[in-house]
Amino acid sequence: MPRPQEDQIENVRNIGIMAHIDAGKTTTSERILFYCGRVHRIGEVHEGAATMDWMVQEQERGITITSAATTVYWKNHKINLIDTPGHVDFTVEVERSLRVLDGAVAVFDAVSGVEPQSETVWRQADKYGVPRIAFINKMDRMGADYFAGVQSMREKLGANAVPVHCPIGAESEFAGMVDLVTMRAYLFKDETMGAEWTEEEIPANLREKCQKLRTELLDELATIDDANDTFMLKVLEAPETLTADEIHALIRKGVCENKFTPVLCGSAFKNKGVQNLLDAITRWLPSPKDRGVIKGTNVDTNEEVLISPDDASPLSAIAFKVASDPYVGRLTYVRIYSGTLTKGTTLMNTTKDKKERISRLIEMHANQRKDRDEFYTGDIAACIGLKNTITGDTLFGGDAAVVLEKMEFPEPVISMAIEPKSKADREKLSIALSALSEEDPTFRVSSNPDTGQTIIQGMGELHLDILRDRMMREFHVEANVGKPQVSYKETITLPGKADTKFVKQTGGRGQYAHVVVEVEPNERGKGNEIENKIVGGTIPREYFNAVEKGIVEGLATGVLAGYDLVDVKVRIVFGSYHEVDSNEMAFKICASMAVKEACKKCKPILLEPIMKVDVTTPEESMGDVIGDLNRRRGRILGQETGKGAVIIRAEVPLSEMFGYSTQLRSMSSGRANYTMEPSHFEPVPAKIAEEIQKR
Numbered sequence: 001m002p003r004p005q006e007d008q009i010e011n012v013r014n015i016g017i018m019a020h021i022d023a024g025k026t027t028t029s030e031r032i033l034f035y036c037g038r039v040h041r042i043g044e045v046h047e048g049a050a051t052m053d054w055m056v057q058e059q060e061r062g063i064t065i066t067s068a069a070t071t072v073y074w075k076n077h078k079i080n081l082i083d084t085p086g087h088v089d090f091t092v093e094v095e096r097s098l099r100v101l102d103g104a105v106a107v108f109d110a111v112s113g114v115e116p117q118s119e120t121v122w123r124q125a126d127k128y129g130v131p132r133i134a135f136i137n138k139m140d141r142m143g144a145d146y147f148a149g150v151q152s153m154r155e156k157l158g159a160n161a162v163p164v165h166c167p168i169g170a171e172s173e174f175a176g177m178v179d180l181v182t183m184r185a186y187l188f189k190d191e192t193m194g195a196e197w198t199e200e201e202i203p204a205n206l207r208e209k210c211q212k213l214r215t216e217l218l219d220e221l222a223t224i225d226d227a228n229d230t231f232m233l234k235v236l237e238a239p240e241t242l243t244a245d246e247i248h249a250l251i252r253k254g255v256c257e258n259k260f261t262p263v264l265c266g267s268a269f270k271n272k273g274v275q276n277l278l279d280a281i282t283r284w285l286p287s288p289k290d291r292g293v294i295k296g297t298n299v300d301t302n303e304e305v306l307i308s309p310d311d312a313s314p315l316s317a318i319a320f321k322v323a324s325d326p327y328v329g330r331l332t333y334v335r336i337y338s339g340t341l342t343k344g345t346t347l348m349n350t351t352k353d354k355k356e357r358i359s360r361l362i363e364m365h366a367n368q369r370k371d372r373d374e375f376y377t378g379d380i381a382a383c384i385g386l387k388n389t390i391t392g393d394t395l396f397g398g399d400a401a402v403v404l405e406k407m408e409f410p411e412p413v414i415s416m417a418i419e420p421k422s423k424a425d426r427e428k429l430s431i432a433l434s435a436l437s438e439e440d441p442t443f444r445v446s447s448n449p450d451t452g453q454t455i456i457q458g459m460g461e462l463h464l465d466i467l468r469d470r471m472m473r474e475f476h477v478e479a480n481v482g483k484p485q486v487s488y489k490e491t492i493t494l495p496g497k498a499d500t501k502f503v504k505q506t507g508g509r510g511q512y513a514h515v516v517v518e519v520e521p522n523e524r525g526k527g528n529e530i531e532n533k534i535v536g537g538t539i540p541r542e543y544f545n546a547v548e549k550g551i552v553e554g555l556a557t558g559v560l561a562g563y564d565l566v567d568v569k570v571r572i573v574f575g576s577y578h579e580v581d582s583n584e585m586a587f588k589i590c591a592s593m594a595v596k597e598a599c600k601k602c603k604p605i606l607l608e609p610i611m612k613v614d615v616t617t618p619e620e621s622m623g624d625v626i627g628d629l630n631r632r633r634g635r636i637l638g639q640e641t642g643k644g645a646v647i648i649r650a651e652v653p654l655s656e657m658f659g660y661s662t663q664l665r666s667m668s669s670g671r672a673n674y675t676m677e678p679s680h681f682e683p684v685p686a687k688i689a690e691e692i693q694k695r
C-alpha cells in the first residue's frame with residue numbers, strides 16, 4: 001500500500017526534545033501536541049496533567065522518567081516526537097533515544113543558559129552525530145537573557161550557535177520575536193493562548209540590531225557551502241536579493257551536516273514561539289533519507305554492509321526500548337532504518353541469532369495505542385510478540401545476517417539489597433525484577449553468594465527509588481529494601497600467572513581439566529580482555545568456549561570483597577586434557593579457579609565510583625559548600641560565576657555523597673542545588689578499603 005503524502009520519507013522527522021531538568025522540555029512537547037491538534041487541552045507539568053508524563057511517578061514528582069513517543073502532523077510533515085528525561089539517573093533514556101533519532105531540539109532556560117545536564121545531553125548528541133536546533137525557552141521569566149544564552153552555548157558547549165530570532169521584549173514584556181530570515185516581526189496574542197499572532201514590520205527600536213544579526217547569520221551561511229559561489233556573491237554584493245527559500249535551504253544544509261546550530265526563542269508556557277519552532281523542525285531538521293546510507297556489519301564475514309534508507313530495501317531496525325504494558329504485555333519500540341515492517345512477519349534478531357515473529361504493530365501516543373498493519377522506513381513502531389529482543393538488538397529481514405551499530409550503556413554505581421515481605425511476594429518479586437531489568441539496561445539484578453540476598457543496582461538513589469515504587473504499584477510486590485550501597489569494583493596492579501588443575505574422581509567417569517593463565521592490568525576503563533594463545537591442541541578447540549565462560553564467571557566475583565574484577569587482560573597459554581574424563585563443565589570450573597588464583601597474586605585493589613558534581617549556590621554560601629566538598633574527599637575542578645550564583649565543579653567519591661541534598665539545603669537556606677553524574681573509577685584509599693573488606 002503506498003504511503004500517504006505526509007508519510008513520504010522526505011516529509012518524516014524523527015526528533016527528540018532534550019535539556020537540563022526544568023528547562024521546559026515536557027511543556028514544549030505539550031504545546032507541540034496542542035498546536036498539531038493531537039490534544040485539545042494543554043496538559044501542565046505542575047498540575048500533574050502532562051500527556052507525555054503519563055506515569056503516576058512522573059505526575060507526582062513533576063519530572064520525566066521514561067522517554068515517551070508520539071506522532072504528530074504539521075504542514076504536511078509527519079513528526080515522530082520523543083520527550084526525554086533531564087535527570088542524570090535516567091541518562092539511558094536519553095542515550096537510547098538519541099541513538100535512533102535523526103534530529104533534536106535542545107531546550108535551554110533563558111535565565112540559566114547552559115546548565116550542567118545540558119552539557120551531558122549535548123555530548124550524547126555529539127556522540128551519535130545528531131543534528132540540532134536550539135530553543136531558548138522561558139523568555140517571560142525574570143532575568144531572561146536570550147543573547148547571554150547564545151553566548152553560553154558557544155562557550156560551554158563549543159557550539160556554533162547562531163541566532164535566527166531576535167526577541168521583542170523580555171521578562172514580563174516578552175511579546176514575540178523577529179524572524180531574521182524573513183525580517184518580519186511575530187507578535188502573539190495572549191488571549192488566544194498563542195494560537196493567533198500578527199505578522200508586522202520590525203519595531204523601529206530593533207531594526208538596526210536585527211539588520212546586524214541578519215548580516216552575521218548570512219556571513220555564517222556563506223562559509224557553510226564553499227561550492228555555492230552564487231550565495232556568497234549575493235551576501236557580499238546584494239544581500240537584499242536573497243530569498244527566504246535560498247536562506248532556508250542553506251540553514252538546512254548547515255544543520256544536517258552539523259556545521260551550525262540555529263537558535264530560536266520563545267516561551268512554551270506562555271504559548272509564544274512554538275509554531276515557529278515547528279516550522280524550523282520541518283524546514284531544517286533532516287529526514288531519514290538525509291542521514292544517508294545505514295552502516296551495518298555482516299555477522300558471518302565481518303564486512304561492512306551499506307543499506308539504502310528506502311522502503312524497497314531489506315528491513316533493518318533497532319530495538320531501542322522495551323516496556324511492560326498492563327494491557328498488551330511486552331512492548332518493543334523499534335526504529336525502522338530501511339524496508340517495510342508488516343504485521344505477522346518473521347524477522348531475524350541478528351544480535352541474538354534468533355527468529356522473532358511480530359504478532360501486532362502499534363502506533364503509540366505516550367501510553368495510548370492505535371493498531372497499524374505496517375510501518376515504513378523512518379518510522380518508530382511498537383511491536384508485540386518479540387520474546388528475545390532487548391534494547392540495542394538489530395532486527396533484519398534480508399538474506400544475510402547484518403547487525404547495526406550497538407549501543408553502549410554506563411555501569412551502575414549504586415546498589416541495595418531487596419527481599420520479599422512474604423512467601424507470596426517471592427514469585428511476584430522475581431517477575432517484577434525480570435521485567436524491569438529487560439526494560440532498563442542500567443538496572444541490574446544479582447544475588448550475593450555469601451548471604452543469598454538479592455541485590456539491585458542502578459544509576460542513583462532516585463533511579464532505584466522509582467524502580468522500587470514501580471514494583472509496588474505495577475507489580476503489587478511488597479518488599480523490604482536495605483540502605484543504598486556503593487557498587488565498588490576490583491582490579492589488579494601487577495602481572496601474574498596460575499597453573500590450575502581440576503581433578504575429581506567419584507567412581508566411574510571422573511572430571512579432569514588443566515588450564516594455565518597469565519593475567520596483567522589492562523588500561524583503566526578499557527574493560528576485560530581474553531586472549532587465546534593455545535597452540536598445538538593442548539586444550540581441544542571444543543573446550544575453548546567453556547574456558548572463556550569460566551574466565552568471565554571468575555572475573556564476575558572478585559578476590560577481595562566479591563565485587564566485579566575489571567580492566568584485567570587474561571591470556572590462556574597452556575593446558576592439558578584427559579580423553580575420557582575431560583568435559584566442558586570441568587574446563588569451565590578450572591578456568592574460573594585459575595583466573596581467581598592468578599588475580600590473588602597480583603596485588604588486587606578496590607576501585608570506587610567517582611562522581612562529577614556541579615553545585616549551583618549563592619555566593620554567600622560558597623565557602624561552606626567548598627569546605628563541605630573537601631571534607632567529602634572531593635577535588636574542586638573549578639568554579640564560574642553567573643547571575644548572583646556560583647557553579648562549583650568537583651569530583652567526589654559516590655560513597656561520600658549520600659544525604660548530600662539535605663546537607664546542601666541547610667548550608668544554603670534551601671537556595672543551592674546540584675547535579676551529579678558518574679565520571680570514572682579510582683582506587684579506594686587503603687584505610688577505607690580495609691573497612692570495606694571487613695563488612
